[in-house]
Amino acid sequence: MRIAVLGGGPAGSYLALLLRKQVPGCEVTVFERNPAGATYGWGVVFSDRTLASFRDADPDTFEAISDRLVLWDAIDVRYRGSVVRAEGQGFSGISRKALLQILHDRCAELGVDVVYEHDVTDPETLPERDLLVAADGVNSTVRRLHEAHFRPRVDMGRTRYIWFGTHCTFDCFTFIFERNRHGLFQVHAYPFDGDTSTFIVECDERTWRRAGLADATEQSSIDYCEDLFAEHLRGHGLMSNRSMWISFPTVRTATWRLGDRVVLLGDSAHTAHFSIGSGTKLAMEDAIALAGCIREGRDLGAALAAFEAERKPRVERLQEAARQSQTYFENTARYAHLEPLQFAFHLLSRSGRMGYTAIRLRDPRLVAEVDAWFASRTAAPGTGEASPTPARTPLELHGTTIPNRVVALTRPSYEACDGTPGPEIARALNDAAATGAGLVLVPHVAVEAAGRIGDGSPGLYAPEHVPAWRDLLGRVRHTDHPAARVAVSLSHVGRRAATTARERACDRAT
Numbered sequence: 001m002r003i004a005v006l007g008g009g010p011a012g013s014y015l016a017l018l019l020r021k022q023v024p025g026c027e028v029t030v031f032e033r034n035p036a037g038a039t040y041g042w043g044v045v046f047s048d049r050t051l052a053s054f055r056d057a058d059p060d061t062f063e064a065i066s067d068r069l070v071l072w073d074a075i076d077v078r079y080r081g082s083v084v085r086a087e088g089q090g091f092s093g094i095s096r097k098a099l100l101q102i103l104h105d106r107c108a109e110l111g112v113d114v115v116y117e118h119d120v121t122d123p124e125t126l127p128e129r130d131l132l133v134a135a136d137g138v139n140s141t142v143r144r145l146h147e148a149h150f151r152p153r154v155d156m157g158r159t160r161y162i163w164f165g166t167h168c169t170f171d172c173f174t175f176i177f178e179r180n181r182h183g184l185f186q187v188h189a190y191p192f193d194g195d196t197s198t199f200i201v202e203c204d205e206r207t208w209r210r211a212g213l214a215d216a217t218e219q220s221s222i223d224y225c226e227d228l229f230a231e232h233l234r235g236h237g238l239m240s241n242r243s244m245w246i247s248f249p250t251v252r253t254a255t256w257r258l259g260d261r262v263v264l265l266g267d268s269a270h271t272a273h274f275s276i277g278s279g280t281k282l283a284m285e286d287a288i289a290l291a292g293c294i295r296e297g298r299d300l301g302a303a304l305a306a307f308e309a310e311r312k313p314r315v316e317r318l319q320e321a322a323r324q325s326q327t328y329f330e331n332t333a334r335y336a337h338l339e340p341l342q343f344a345f346h347l348l349s350r351s352g353r354m355g356y357t358a359i360r361l362r363d364p365r366l367v368a369e370v371d372a373w374f375a376s377r378t379a380a381p382g383t384g385e386a387s388p389t390p391a392r393t394p395l396e397l398h399g400t401t402i403p404n405r406v407v408a409l410t411r412p413s414y415e416a417c418d419g420t421p422g423p424e425i426a427r428a429l430n431d432a433a434a435t436g437a438g439l440v441l442v443p444h445v446a447v448e449a450a451g452r453i454g455d456g457s458p459g460l461y462a463p464e465h466v467p468a469w470r471d472l473l474g475r476v477r478h479t480d481h482p483a484a485r486v487a488v489s490l491s492h493v494g495r496r497a498a499t500t501a502r503e504r505a506c507d508r509a510t
Helices: 010-023 049-059 061-066 096-110 141-145 203-211 216-227 279-295 300-332 342-346 356-362 366-377 424-432 467-475
Strands: 004-005 027-031 043-047 070-079 081-096 113-115 131-134 153-158 158-167 173-180 185-192 196-204 249-253 262-264 395-396 400-402 407-409 439-446 483-493
Touching: 004 010, 010 096, 010 279, 043 049, 043 096, 043 185, 043 279, 049 061, 049 081, 049 279, 061 096, 070 185, 070 342, 081 096, 081 185, 081 342, 081 356, 081 366, 096 113, 131 141, 141 439, 158 203, 158 216, 173 439, 185 203, 196 203, 216 467, 249 300, 262 300, 300 366, 342 366, 407 424, 407 483, 424 439, 424 467, 467 483
Parallel strands: 004 027, 004 131, 027 113, 070 173, 131 262, 407 439, 439 483
Antiparallel strands: 043 081, 070 081, 153 249, 158 196, 173 185, 185 196, 395 400
16 A cells, blocks of 8 residues: 655654554655754643553654653643642643654654655645545645635634743743733743743734734844743743744634545644644544554545544544633633632633533642632622532622522423413422522523424513513512522524414413
């Protein structure tokens, strides 16, 4: 089997060496447009789980990478003069240049032919092969040439960021937030060798323009950021490697394969915002999966289909987490009023991958501190606990005090008559209130007759509905759980699903 790989980055190089090791008789040629040893960027980040998958795929590569890793177990959030540390994280960093050198050395050891300084602008000019793997990055030539088939969507981020290096060594992943007269800037910094760290500076578009960075040279951008973050750099400067202010492109493609002869890999198929540190991880895990599918001896068409079926859903889930993280950093100024501990906890849980329970498992000390802080700021009477959990503290919502932060949904009921709620909804309200939830939510209350799920759906669109709902609320307040607040979720099922004039007679006792 003859395979051509476009791109000698982590995805293409790792795939090539895995194929040579795992598929007998496989001939792999990697075409890389840059000279040997040239790379752009600074460090990359891996989690403990990612490293475990590397160990299983190729122990020799894993050991070489492990020898060069910088390990840390915490995240620091520097905000408004405070430092909040979250422990139990388990990450590691490595120089991108060192990582590529390890992969290229392993390729040479296994007999992969790597052709440097060969920019493939037309894949048809390549020697005959059975499979073309496009690992040629976010601006993939192959994806562009077959755009109608792959149907890519590229969403540009709303912030500007620039990627620096520095000899200021951070001992863990560090988020830094600083405000000046131009606006709020944030830094994503982490170590990747004994004396160097990645230092990414990010800000929103308006701040970037007010600071004059839209017209800044490479050196003037360095000067500006060194001055702004001088306290955190501790006398060290910033280093550039073709550093420029850019917006992050999130790439999604409808399919990753073209027949049984072409497949996209890594950034050519998908990207995820850098704030979750998963770009290289995703690319190398793609390589592991594709090599495994080909190794199983299926014909190439089946192997590519299996690869896409395995990886695409996983990548899309991580892209969703990355989208939420990206949205947070695009709107950081919205949270600038939060106190440092609250701000840090909000940042840690921004993507949905780590919630309250997950953070508590990693760092019970931090969560106990957050709980105590949170409880000290509620006006609720004491519960007998030194630090009641956040779920048990009241919430002020538009002038209404919700006694706790637990929400219970009522059972769906379709016994309404012309939208007027009846006894079945009353029983459902009482059952939900009996759970102790502070807020009882009635879902799918229609805003007009044509917008109901069915003829028996409750509504709030006619004058006679008002006294009926008032009566229901009065019954709930005379139960053993009068503190519960009741809310409705207004909805309309849409024009295509709307209830039509097939009204049935309402004949039931109330």
